[in-house]
Ligand code: PEP
């Protein structure tokens with residue numbers, strides 16, 4: 623249930639209303655916009671009669687939220703969420719671009735790529751240390767050593783870092799050093815991991831599971847938000863369909879749909895979404911035109927020798943060209959890159 627308050631409702635009366643709501647066993651999420659204050663009521667609202675709130679003269683409107691996701695619902699925060707981290711923001715006017723290799727492979731590799739993607743305009747360095755590989759015989763990532771190298775690249779370049787967590791056992795290390803913790807497609811419904819991440823303040827990049835509906839994806843965001851961590855960035859990375867030309871089918875319409883359903887920022891990963899390096903440019907252009915808040919792009923200094931996902935990796939030079947081409951498209955959307 624959502625209670626929209628009248629403009630200029632006195633603080634004292636708002637506090638009294640919040641106390642009343644808490645008194646009937648519900649939690650209250652207060653969203654103070656420039657124009658309006660909105661109270662989101664969380665809990666078992668089935669038996670609560672909205673008339674009791676409609677009678678209150680500071681209340682403009684009471685609405686029942688039909689969707690199962692509440693805190694992630696656009697109704698709770700019509701103006702949209704901007705996630706701020708390390709001097710950068712995601713969901714604001716400037717598009718957030720996260721770039722870097724699929725996997726951290728060596729000190730030289732990660733530092734060189736970090737410098738190049740920063741020069742091309744990326745705001746964040748991505749790099750996998752713990753890799754969720756389909757085959758146990760494939761390169762599994764450098765693990766903690768990979769994370770150390772990523773931290774070193776952050777020190778060298780000043781770029782905030784994004785890396786995937788697979789297991790809560792290494793959470794402390796992530797919390798201390800990683801600016802955005804990535805939950806991969808394969809972990810999107812690891813609910814115990816999501817609950818642990820809900821206890822943090824660190825922003826979470828929540829990728830869409832490749833067999834998940836938009837609603838299931840938003841429910842996973844709800845798990846993290848329900849724990850108290852509302853710094854979520856959603857990432858569309860393609861879903862599995864009957865089409866096999868591309869690695870996944872990038873669900874482009876998910877961008878405007880999720881932007882309509884939720885206030886959370888949405889970025890797109892055209893690298894895993896297509897699996898083919900030459901498709902990264904058109905897919906990135908489409909994502910920006912459809913209103914994405916940013917992109918996550920795999921870049922490798924030598925894609926042919928990459929230990930993971932070389933087929934979809936761009937060279938730093940190709941990445942730089944795409945960044946330049948995206949500028950005018952971003953502008954058409956009232957954004958910058
Ligand atoms: C990744 O970003 O490296 C990755 C494994 O992505 P996804 O979880 O989308 O497959």
Ligand code: MN
Pocket residue numbers: 724725894920930931
């Ligand atoms: Mn990858």
